[in-house]
Amino acid sequence: MVNPGIFIGSRKTFLAAQSPLYAEAVAQDKISEYLGDVQHRYFKHYPIDIPLDQEPSAEWLESVDNNAADTE
Secondary structure (H helix, E strand, O other): OOOOOOOOHHHHHHHHOOHHHHHHHHHOOOHHHHHHHHHHHHHHHOOOOOOOOOOOOHHHHHHOOOOOOOOO
């Protein structure tokens, strides 16, 4: 049996949406930059203090601005 992984709900949807962009990054030999960008955007949507078994609210996900400067 194949391991389904730990990502479910909106996390799985977010990551699945990255596949076409990954293929483009591979074709352009820009995998490292792409993976860093995906990780950055993922943690903006799903901060590490939110457990993997807890979904952020739809309002939170809609409010995320990938282009906004990060706070420290």
